[in-house]
Amino acid sequence: MPDPRTPLPDSRVSPRFAGLVTFARYPRLTDLTPAPSAASPLDWLIYGVPFDAGVTYRPGARFAPRAIRDASQYLKRYHVEHAVDICNTLAMADAGDAPVRPYSCRENTQAVAAWAAALPGGPPTNPPTRLLALGGDHSIALANLRATHTRLGAPKPGLPLIHFDAHLDTVDAVWGEQYSHASPFIRAIEEGLIDPTRMVSLGIRGPLNTPADLDFARQHNATIITYEDWRYRNGQQTLAAALAKIADTPAYLTFDIDALDPAYAPATGTPCPGGFTTAEALHALRSLRGLNIAGADVVEVLPDRDPTGTTAFLAAHIAFEILALDAARRTARPPTA
Amino acid sequence: MPDPRTPLPDSRVSPRFAGLVTFARYPRLTDLTPAPSAASPLDWLIYGVPFDAGVTYRPGARFAPRAIRDASQYLKRYHVEHAVDICNTLAMADAGDAPVRPYSCRENTQAVAAWAAALPGGPPTNPPTRLLALGGDHSIALANLRATHTRLGAPKPGLPLIHFDAHLDTVDAVWGEQYSHASPFIRAIEEGLIDPTRMVSLGIRGPLNTPADLDFARQHNATIITYEDWRYRNGQQTLAAALAKIADTPAYLTFDIDALDPAYAPATGTPCPGGFTTAEALHALRSLRGLNIAGADVVEVLPDRDPTGTTAFLAAHIAFEILALDAARRTARPPTA
Amino acid sequence: MPDPRTPLPDSRVSPRFAGLVTFARYPRLTDLTPAPSAASPLDWLIYGVPFDAGVTYRPGARFAPRAIRDASQYLKRYHVEHAVDICNTLAMADAGDAPVRPYSCRENTQAVAAWAAALPGGPPTNPPTRLLALGGDHSIALANLRATHTRLGAPKPGLPLIHFDAHLDTVDAVWGEQYSHASPFIRAIEEGLIDPTRMVSLGIRGPLNTPADLDFARQHNATIITYEDWRYRNGQQTLAAALAKIADTPAYLTFDIDALDPAYAPATGTPCPGGFTTAEALHALRSLRGLNIAGADVVEVLPDRDPTGTTAFLAAHIAFEILALDAARRTARPPTA
Amino acid sequence: MPDPRTPLPDSRVSPRFAGLVTFARYPRLTDLTPAPSAASPLDWLIYGVPFDAGVTYRPGARFAPRAIRDASQYLKRYHVEHAVDICNTLAMADAGDAPVRPYSCRENTQAVAAWAAALPGGPPTNPPTRLLALGGDHSIALANLRATHTRLGAPKPGLPLIHFDAHLDTVDAVWGEQYSHASPFIRAIEEGLIDPTRMVSLGIRGPLNTPADLDFARQHNATIITYEDWRYRNGQQTLAAALAKIADTPAYLTFDIDALDPAYAPATGTPCPGGFTTAEALHALRSLRGLNIAGADVVEVLPDRDPTGTTAFLAAHIAFEILALDAARRTARPPTA
Amino acid sequence: MPDPRTPLPDSRVSPRFAGLVTFARYPRLTDLTPAPSAASPLDWLIYGVPFDAGVTYRPGARFAPRAIRDASQYLKRYHVEHAVDICNTLAMADAGDAPVRPYSCRENTQAVAAWAAALPGGPPTNPPTRLLALGGDHSIALANLRATHTRLGAPKPGLPLIHFDAHLDTVDAVWGEQYSHASPFIRAIEEGLIDPTRMVSLGIRGPLNTPADLDFARQHNATIITYEDWRYRNGQQTLAAALAKIADTPAYLTFDIDALDPAYAPATGTPCPGGFTTAEALHALRSLRGLNIAGADVVEVLPDRDPTGTTAFLAAHIAFEILALDAARRTARPPTA
Amino acid sequence: MPDPRTPLPDSRVSPRFAGLVTFARYPRLTDLTPAPSAASPLDWLIYGVPFDAGVTYRPGARFAPRAIRDASQYLKRYHVEHAVDICNTLAMADAGDAPVRPYSCRENTQAVAAWAAALPGGPPTNPPTRLLALGGDHSIALANLRATHTRLGAPKPGLPLIHFDAHLDTVDAVWGEQYSHASPFIRAIEEGLIDPTRMVSLGIRGPLNTPADLDFARQHNATIITYEDWRYRNGQQTLAAALAKIADTPAYLTFDIDALDPAYAPATGTPCPGGFTTAEALHALRSLRGLNIAGADVVEVLPDRDPTGTTAFLAAHIAFEILALDAARRTARPPTA
Secondary structure, eight states: OOOOSSOOOOTTTSOTTOSOOOGGGOOBGGGOSSOOOSSSOOSEEEEEOOOOTTOSSOOOGGGHHHHHHHHHTTOOSEETTTTEEHHHHOOEEEEEEOOOOTTOHHHHHHHHHHHHHTSTTOTTSSSOOEEEEEOSSTTHHHHHHHHHHHHTTOOTTOEEEEEEOSSOOOOSOBTTBSOSTTOHHHHHHHTTSEEEEEEEEEEEOOOBSOTHHHHHHHHTTOEEEEHHHHHHSSHHHHHHHHHHHHTTSOEEEEEEGGGBOTTTOOOSSSOOSSOBOHHHHHHHHHTTTTOOEEEEEEEOOOGGGOTTSHHHHHHHHHHHHHHHHHHHHHHTSOSOO | OOOOSSOOOOTTTSOTTOSOOOGGGOOBGGGOSSOOOSSSOOSEEEEEEOOOTTOSSOOOGGGHHHHHHHHHTTOOSEETTTTEEHHHHOOEEEEEEOOOOTTOHHHHHHHHHHHHHTSTTOTTSSSOOEEEEEESSTTHHHHHHHHHHHHTTOOTTOEEEEEEOSSOOOOSOBTTBSOSTTOHHHHHHHTTSEEEEEEEEEEEOOOBSOTHHHHHHHHTTOEEEEHHHHHHSSHHHHHHHHHHHHTTSOEEEEEEGGGBOTTTOOOSSSOOSSOBOHHHHHHHHHTTTTOOEEEEEEEOOOGGGOTTSHHHHHHHHHHHHHHHHHHHHHHTSOSOO | OOOOSSOOOOTTTSOTTOSOOOGGGOOBGGGOSSOOOSSSOOSEEEEEEOOOTTOSSOOOGGGHHHHHHHHHTTOOSEETTTTEEHHHHOOEEEEEEOOOOTTOHHHHHHHHHHHHHTSTTOTTSSSOOEEEEEESSTTHHHHHHHHHHHHTTOOTTOEEEEEEOSSOOOOSOBTTBSOSTTOHHHHHHHTTSEEEEEEEEEEEOOOBSOTHHHHHHHHTTOEEEEHHHHHHSSHHHHHHHHHHHHTTSOEEEEEEGGGBOTTTOOOOSSOOSSOBOHHHHHHHHHTTTTOOEEEEEEEOOOGGGOTTSHHHHHHHHHHHHHHHHHHHHHHTSOSOO | OOOOSSOOOOTTTSOTTOSOOOGGGOOBGGGOSSOOOSSSOOSEEEEEOOOOTTOSSOOOGGGHHHHHHHHHTTOOSEETTTTEEHHHHOOEEEEEEOOOOTTOHHHHHHHHHHHHHTSTTOTTSSSOOEEEEEOSSTTHHHHHHHHHHHHTTOOTTOEEEEEEOSSOOOOSOBTTBSOSTTOHHHHHHHTTSEEEEEEEEEEEOOOBSOTHHHHHHHHTTOEEEEHHHHHHSSHHHHHHHHHHHHTTSOEEEEEEGGGBOTTTOOOSSSOOSSOBOHHHHHHHHHTTTTOOEEEEEEEOOOGGGOTTSHHHHHHHHHHHHHHHHHHHHHHTSOSOO | OOOOSSOOOOTTTSOTTOSOOOGGGOOBGGGOSSOOOSSSOOSEEEEEOOOOTTOSSOOOGGGHHHHHHHHHTTOOSEETTTTEEHHHHOOEEEEEEOOOOTTOHHHHHHHHHHHHHTSTTOTTSSSOOEEEEEOSSTTHHHHHHHHHHHHTTOOTTOEEEEEEOSSOOOOSOBTTBSOSTTOHHHHHHHTTSEEEEEEEEEEEOOOBSOTHHHHHHHHTTOEEEEHHHHHHSSHHHHHHHHHHHHTTSOEEEEEEGGGBOTTTOOOSSSOOSSOBOHHHHHHHHHTTTTOOEEEEEEEOOOGGGOTTSHHHHHHHHHHHHHHHHHHHHHHTSOSOO | OOOOSSOOOOTTTSOTTOSOOOGGGOOBGGGOSSOOOSSSOOSEEEEEOOOOTTOSSOOOGGGHHHHHHHHHTTOOSEETTTTEEHHHHOOEEEEEEOOOOTTOHHHHHHHHHHHHHTSTTOTTSSSOOEEEEEOSSTTHHHHHHHHHHHHTTOOTTOEEEEEEOSSOOOOSOBTTBSOSTTOHHHHHHHTTSEEEEEEEEEEEOOOBSOTHHHHHHHHTTOEEEEHHHHHHSSHHHHHHHHHHHHTTSOEEEEEEGGGBOTTTOOOOSSOOSSOBOHHHHHHHHHTTTTOOEEEEEEEOOOGGGOTTSHHHHHHHHHHHHHHHHHHHHHHTSOSOO
């Protein structure tokens, strides 16, 4: 067997329940020798953002990066449906946790975005090393979007966005504050980071405080696929049409774990009954095959409400599915963006 | 925006995690000024029945009204699929808990029924203020049915019944006792409160002690839709036909949380594997649109077995869906029964 | 009513929450008078195997027989979909727990297989009393397969196998050890206990360490139905074709609880996101109607990770469904194999 | 080694986590051959009372006999402080569960008392086989007291009582009902079963609804030792004086698990902060050495609120300590009452 | 019996598990008729502060007021050790929750202090109605101290403080922020709200980041009683001496639940092994008898980490003990400050 | 401030809930530059042993090293009672996890001992870098004892042993196996690793299977201090005498978390009611001040049974207390063995 692009510990010596923890047992960025370079870049950096001061209901996502990494020890490398070994295909490392500002969502967004933008593999690396952020509450998506957008050279009109969520997260302000987990995508649209006409939100459902959230999306020509659209109406075709429009443009994928029904992901801050089963969500993710994912996040896991550990384990698995999408894309064409 | 019919606390002052608790932050009945009257009646009163001496297996539902109210703090007011703001449409209040008789199911049924019948908005209010009871075990449905039937003027041949449940609850007696959570609907049929030919039980599944339960339903021309009928056979059409037969007749809706699979509602007294997912149950509920719901209950939540709080939260949400059905009906026609 | 073939305690005296515990309140084997004999044999013996030294990740299944028996107290006897009372149809007893060897998977397999082969109702009883083993980790399937194969007269080319699982369990060795919960079926094929050409694995999904597991199955002409095959492709037809090929041959059914999605069965050792809902798994089981089940097991329940008790209860229910399949088969033809 | 008076399974074959469950792995009463007789009586019968309809707050104790038996599997036989092997000293068996009447505390008390009085080893066996009841709520103490009093020949003026509890349980009536877990000892005094002048309540603490409870005890010359008396004042001397007064008279010991602080026994129906540590309670129990315990109970365990299983395990251990007190007494004098 | 000063619901109609929730079932402030006045003032107002943005480790205390009120339903009114019925002695009401500012500890402190200062019973009521705040994290003590100090007429040199805690909470700043749960008492000293020479911290233990915390206290002549001082050295005498120095001066009592060992109060944000047992803490509290408590708080409960509910229940009980201290003081002298 | 001997991350950048996890945020051994050497050795290496195949009842300790490290993130560096900053005093690092052999206790003991003996800081470093092992079940103590004994030059007659435990762990064999968590100290005595005449076991209590365990200890002149000895008799003096006999000889400290009462450490494999409170155990540990601890372990934590996380956090704290004992010893005399 050829050397894998991402080496893992020898499980004959160190079982999955042993060893210091990194995401999926990937190398720490600081341990790589030689260090990654523009000539020999990494494909993905995974990092955590232990931050939850942007919540409007239940806090606790600050402990999610640790819990997701713990749960990720059981992840394996070969994806059955895509028929790809992601560690043979992708060079990946764990960059640790971003420097957070626990008391201010605005400051935290700035600090995390700046740190992430400066991670190895930014320009001139082309395509840049992609960033997968493990939240934290959904406010951290804005930070990773800023960093991803910057590293891609600030393309206009902003990145296409695939958005799994129960909520639209385009509320203008909560308690007078414009930076919170309710607002990342209104800010991202304002900042030109994402292109609302190529934004697709899947799994949306109510109840809402007001229909204003829906109106905003419609005014910006964003695509909303409610869970009922997906399961009982034409949501899957709507997604396919949106993907066709995105084509090969580098896009961003954000996954709020509350897109899943609370039976599958009880440990989240603003749960919403009536969402995806895990199998449906994985099927939806796998249907993205071909999408050029230039950055991603998995957010809103609250370990303190996860007595069986199911939610953190699911979040780790979703990160794996995202990486597998990129690996699958690469096995069918040259690894360029 | 016009004054809502049900005012809520200003969440800019009192976040959802703050404040003394009523169902969904609705006003207490005793706080309304002016008090509701026949000229200006409420549409719905929500009340709790903290009673569980009717159980045959696991007790604990006495704590459900408190747990459901706590969970309901996160409910919002706008229903996405029905496109209706229930607080703008319906005048609602929380009437507190009924006076229970913790040691006798028979006495409790009498006490709760008498108290509920006398709540504001009975005759001559027409239509009467509707009653949504939060159980308690399923025996409390008989009490709320008696009160609803009385307030409607004791219509013959009894009310149509939409019944979500894993069990038929038509056992004649358990341990020699005719009043328990296994028997509310056999008693209700005997008392003329419901019309078995317009009774539809959805989500039924086994195992059973004997097939006698099924025989009883068939003898009375009741409609049984097992979960397998719903998912894999023609259950949805059967329901549609039954709804057409009910048409606009004031009907009663009873929702035993064990209609859901235990993964979605683990906190219940007599769980039964292989039931509805939440999304399926919500879809079934939403398909009732147009039904004239004259009274309802949500029962059999056991907070002590709910480590993630998912079950109580789901029960609160189902209450919201029931209210939203009524709100949606009213937005399409004059608010008469 | 005729005397049931399996008598249960009178629930008017001893409620389901009362009494010393046996599986589903069936008699203890040692209490039967007269003892079963070749002239008057039992149809099924249920026994536990409290063993978990074969695991590769999380231990704890040694406590499963106790937890499943506790949960089984609530089981009832009449199967709604098959319309059969299993206690009227089948003579069953609980044989207690096998003598385990907690420190060696190889020795345990031998000890349990020898003990189970010698249970009452082996040859010359024809058909032999069938054995339903409650694990324990999946390594115990090899022991019950050996005993079942022996009691059937060691048929060649081995038994057809219906295998519900997330994993294939055909890894040659883990940490140098050939006997573990990752290897029961590679050993069973080598020993001639099962016929790989009539082996069907349902619910398989990844990730895997390597694609070698899939290659092994394909090389032996085994049938793999991934969860995605089942839900989104032609898996159900594939199963039907395999069942047609098996026809009435005595077959073995092994059910790893991790075939279910973790939302339904969180308490398991190597969970895997994206599996069957309970309703789907029960539907798949019920579609086996007609299969001549000569032996079975339900494995990989970890009670310490089951805060709601849902997983152990589900395992008990699956055992009931397996017994009901046999009861249903018998009601349509004479009770011979 | 001599044959033990209570044989246990061979743990070399059946580890403590294996086998069908009886209290502490003792034989089932129905399995003993020869059956116990007046000539060869048992010393103790242990039985369960799965009943909780006498509670005033949290139900759930109906599941305690099962949970305590499960937890008791880990009990061992040699008591370090008393230096006695209880299985060598005492002949014991598990009599299963009493026939309960789940819907009426009054009827249940009668049914359980009658059943227990008739268990093997009543008169003319002298001393009678003693009865250790595993509750159930504290109302079951009245039943076991009646049976014990009857089997002892109804001694006057009633039995001395050692009573571990946070509460006095001498309330006359709750919600108009005289039979509940708040009233067993007022009824027992009225019925002449216990002698209030030789009744000692340890661990009492508040808050109370009224001081009337204390007044009742004082009027009857009962001895109250609050937890603060025990820890910070002269409670231990008070107990010693009371024990001296009781001397060798056959006495009854009732242990409500809420005597312990909630940190040690969270799983109980009416917890009360500020009680015994386990070590203190065991020390108090051990200080009873010499007491002639003619009957006993351990009550008020609620398994549904016991996420670590600590409370049920503690209840099993307390039963062991009670039996060890009797074994220790016998090793120092001839085994007569 | 005379009318109680604080009427409770009739538990013959509404059991403790029934009814809309207020602290200990006391009246809501807004329900009192006539409203309290300077002529007929309340003795105590209890209110919640659902705020946790001041934490340095685990958030979640925002849900504590709700959890403590729920747990408080089981509280009773008569204190055994003080021999006082607090509802007969004190006029009390629940004022609901303060208006919080979830995103800024500094703003929250201002908003809560202003709201609390303006509650009924401030000057000219003399003594003012006392304020018992249910946190929230410990930062809310600063708000309640400000309000209490203001209502007392801003006495100099500030109030004596009795402080139960594992930590000193006199850190100058965390992550550059001077308002957090680590800093309330350094701010209170700076603002002149408390008099450090009459400040006693009980239960202190390490580890610490630096010895600077201890140095600050010593420099200000504050009294530190570590848990080891209390249990193994002369801590109890030190407290008695400090109380003698305080004499009858109106004082403030702040109770951080982490003063207790984590076995007793696991649900807290910064737990610390090796603290008080509940019985020891209650004994310490009871030893304050005679202290003139002019204001108090109970803080740092995190319901999401409280699987048995023990911590919230303990917090409610501590509030009861604080009120009972005041009731006991009044029964021995005229009810003046 | 001088450079600390063990540098920690800057908590102004990386809060305690952030960053990749090592024990107490100490450096990884592999990250140290320059690497430790005989000229500049480390004082302590901490490592994990994720192994639990030596258990006789509940498995799960294989996950303890990970859980203890996670919990240790909240540890701080300054010990209040010893008045020492351990990071300023001691050079420490986390060596990761030992290579385990999950299927054989005998092989695992050999593999771990060999690996640990070869860790940096063995001879000629004098004194050698000390080893603190985080179990794993108690069988791993034998491995760390072997490594420690070897690194010290195999002193005769073996090391003094301070042993906190509920059990003696000197059973010769279980199920025919001489290597298990019941036997580490009988093996260690046989191998000459420890000197039984200077072995002190604290916290011992029953029940036992037989008094043989006690006899073994007495025959070897080991010192047993039961919990009752410690709390109610002269156990503390017995310990002091034993410590005086040990004097400055390099000794080994082994801490089985089940020395604590289950209320404090519920998450353990063979819990035993009636043990130390945490405060008592910490007081006992602190009373060892002056002991020359040459190696240590903390074992028998089972994270799956730790719903509040209290047990893992306590284990981390005990490790801190052990290190603080060494730091305190060094501040009073030259740092030589």
